Amino acid sequence: MNINEIAKLAGVSRATVSRYLNNGYVSAEKKEKIHRVIEETGYIPSTQAQMLRTKRTGLVGVIIPKINSDSISRIVAGIGDVLHGEGYQLLLATTNNDEKEELEYLQTFQNNHVDGVILCGTIFEKEHKRLLKKYQVPIVIVGQYYKGEACVYHDDCNAAKEVTRLLTKSCKRIAYIGVTPKDKAVGTERRKGFLAALSERSLTEVASEQVQFRMEDGYQAIGRILKKYPDTDGVFCATDHIAIGVLQYLKEKDNKIKVTGMGDSGTATIVEPKLSSVHFYYRESGKEAARVLLEMLETQVKMKKEIKMGYEVIERDSTKNW
Amino acid sequence: MNINEIAKLAGVSRATVSRYLNNGYVSAEKKEKIHRVIEETGYIPSTQAQMLRTKRTGLVGVIIPKINSDSISRIVAGIGDVLHGEGYQLLLATTNNDEKEELEYLQTFQNNHVDGVILCGTIFEKEHKRLLKKYQVPIVIVGQYYKGEACVYHDDCNAAKEVTRLLTKSCKRIAYIGVTPKDKAVGTERRKGFLAALSERSLTEVASEQVQFRMEDGYQAIGRILKKYPDTDGVFCATDHIAIGVLQYLKEKDNKIKVTGMGDSGTATIVEPKLSSVHFYYRESGKEAARVLLEMLETQVKMKKEIKMGYEVIERDSTKNW
DNA sequence: GCAACGTGTGGTATCGTTCTCACATCTTGT
DNA sequence: ACAAGATGTGAGAACGATACCACACGTTGC
Numbered sequence A, B: 001m002n003i004n005e006i007a008k009l010a011g012v013s014r015a016t017v018s019r020y021l022n023n024g025y026v027s028a029e030k031k032e033k034i035h036r037v038i039e040e041t042g043y044i045p046s047t048q049a050q051m052l053r054t055k056r057t058g059l060v061g062v063i064i065p066k067i068n069s070d071s072i073s074r075i076v077a078g079i080g081d082v083l084h085g086e087g088y089q090l091l092l093a094t095t096n097n098d099e100k101e102e103l104e105y106l107q108t109f110q111n112n113h114v115d116g117v118i119l120c121g122t123i124f125e126k127e128h129k130r131l132l133k134k135y136q137v138p139i140v141i142v143g144q145y146y147k148g149e150a151c152v153y154h155d156d157c158n159a160a161k162e163v164t165r166l167l168t169k170s171c172k173r174i175a176y177i178g179v180t181p182k183d184k185a186v187g188t189e190r191r192k193g194f195l196a197a198l199s200e201r202s203l204t205e206v207a208s209e210q211v212q213f214r215m216e217d218g219y220q221a222i223g224r225i226l227k228k229y230p231d232t233d234g235v236f237c238a239t240d241h242i243a244i245g246v247l248q249y250l251k252e253k254d255n256k257i258k259v260t261g262m263g264d265s266g267t268a269t270i271v272e273p274k275l276s277s278v279h280f281y282y283r284e285s286g287k288e289a290a291r292v293l294l295e296m297l298e299t300q301v302k303m304k305k306e307i308k309m310g311y312e313v314i315e316r317d318s319t320k321n322w
Numbered sequence C: 001g002c003a004a005c006g007t008g009t010g011g012t013a014t015c016g017t018t019c020t021c022a023c024a025t026c027t028t029g030t
Numbered sequence D: 001a002c003a004a005g006a007t008g009t010g011a012g013a014a015c016g017a018t019a020c021c022a023c024a025c026g027t028t029g030c
Helices: A003-010 A014-023 A028-041 A048-054 A070-085 A099-113 A126-133 A155-168 A185-201 A215-228 A240-253 A284-299 B001-008 B014-021 B030-041 B047-054 B070-085 B099-113 B126-133 B156-168 B183-202 B215-229 B238-251 B283-301
Strands: A058-066 A089-092 A114-118 A139-142 A150-153 A172-178 A207-210 A234-237 A258-260 A277-280 A305-308 A311-314 B058-066 B089-094 B114-118 B139-142 B149-155 B174-178 B207-210 B234-238 B257-261 B278-280 B304-309 B311-314
Touching: A003 A014, A003 A028, A014 A028, A014 A284, A048 B047, A058 A070, A058 A099, A070 A089, A070 A284, A070 B089, A089 A215, A089 B070, A099 A114, A099 A126, A114 A284, A139 A284, A150 A284, A155 A172, A155 A185, A155 A234, A155 A277, A155 A311, A172 A185, A172 A215, A172 A240, A207 A215, A215 A234, A215 A240, A234 A240, A240 A258, A284 A305, A284 B126, A311 B047, A311 B183, B001 B014, B001 B030, B014 B030, B058 B070, B058 B099, B070 B089, B070 B283, B089 B099, B099 B114, B099 B126, B114 B283, B139 B283, B149 B156, B149 B283, B156 B174, B156 B234, B156 B257, B156 B278, B156 B311, B174 B183, B174 B215, B207 B215, B215 B234, B215 B238, B234 B238, B238 B257, B283 B304
Parallel strands: A058 A089, A058 A114, A114 A139, A139 A150, A150 A305, A172 A207, A172 A234, A234 A258, B058 B089, B058 B114, B114 B139, B139 B149, B149 B304, B174 B207, B174 B234, B234 B257
Antiparallel strands: A089 B089, A277 A311, B278 B311
């Protein structure tokens, strides 16, 4: 069932059917006829043919490190909120934190397929910069500041600074557990904020560990730290996941030092003690990124809008006496 | 840059370039020439044109109620594991638990766009049955048993039964908190298993609440139950989320009755007491569903394979004396 | 010697749309 | 009354690939 058949059945030309489906400029009489035929046959235009002809796919590629993450699934949900409403579908690509896969997907998406890309990135190396510099498809980066491209990011530095103050107000020997500085947002910025808060009080960190994003990493890191510096009285963790691993260790050892996380994951209020953390409006970030992309798609202009999202420090029990 | 240009530059016909890209049957000499031209120009075949011509899109539609869920994100991850490897991309559609949206996406996907569909369904009503009966696109249902279609589902009934035994071995006045029976897997089957375990010991439930999937629902439901039946000594919850809400309430009231969940979400080991639950191999379910779909895509046969996945009961602290 | 087959090649039709153009008709304003 | 514009229509050319067909050549086997 194609547009030709419909045209024949309705006794009009193919072009008129096409207009009926798109512009207008069709007489009421023929409109009625075409409408009836389409109704009867259940005809639906071939998206493939439309894609070929119009160069629009109605697809937006979303590249994420992994789906099974609180923050990322919220971002994706936000993107969906906005884009689904505008008739776009999300083409999801998970990279499993593999930089090479990420680059591959960027390539794939660029070549074809999608009208735009939203990149939920973590690490940007030379290869990324080269690729992004001459990227053909509208792209928005979310979760990281990236000079020269549209991006929606979080005020990681100040957020980290403020949450660290929950520690510095009562602790003197504070340790740091974070991630690789290659991750500018989570690794570098949060560390910068952490150190800024310490120097406000003329403190220096007791110890610093660099780990992955998993709970076990936090668990083990705090073990190493406490072994070496048993008098540590506060721990800053770059993510809630890490912090929860830390709490688990502390509970086992019945060591009630203070802990902060970042991200306010769903589990932050479930652990005991409830975790002090920073809430980022991830869903909003996703929405915002989608809106910027939409704007680029509509105007066809590559604008390098940079949107910094707010945050909210939430003090719970892990920075009190528990 | 299209296949014509490449053909011209390489001094061969368009067809030969096409063969070079697909079958073979090209002389070494021309292969070399074409290869060089493609290399130089960075030419990439238009997916849109390929889609139109071949009727293959390389896309698989995945319909899920919401992305921000432990079980679902694991299923999606599993689907991705398998399908990405075979050159398919996932087209994600979230329905926000809205039946109408789900039907819409099913329609959208059927009409065009995708080679196959994986439906992560919850509720199947008349409308679904009508639609699925004459569905044109290979489809696999995951998470629910569905007669007449390929499906990958879990042994919810026996899993619920076994996990309930963790309660019946020491409790006599057991309450039930579940979800709507419209959800066959989570609502009906799990309840059936629960009741079966009770009757093994000639027990009857003390109370039964039907709620949504959120933590707050569990929190409030257990409040209502304990108000009416303060001597309740065990609670079966149809999902971990609900159970965690229940635990939160119990901790606040310092009431240490026994609790079970189902699904073994990431938070089950984080709450205090650690939650006894059932582990479903969601990621495997996703993989399995993807494999079944692949088989259907390859053979072009609509097979109604039904795969029941295993489970593992995990006893933790919430069914011990905590 | 020639039928049968495998290999290699190009021409052309085709997929199902939308776009451009030419032209016809119907409203306006002056 | 007539130009200018809005409205309405269809023919035919794209879009960029693959599929099908015809044909050419070289090798076999009998």
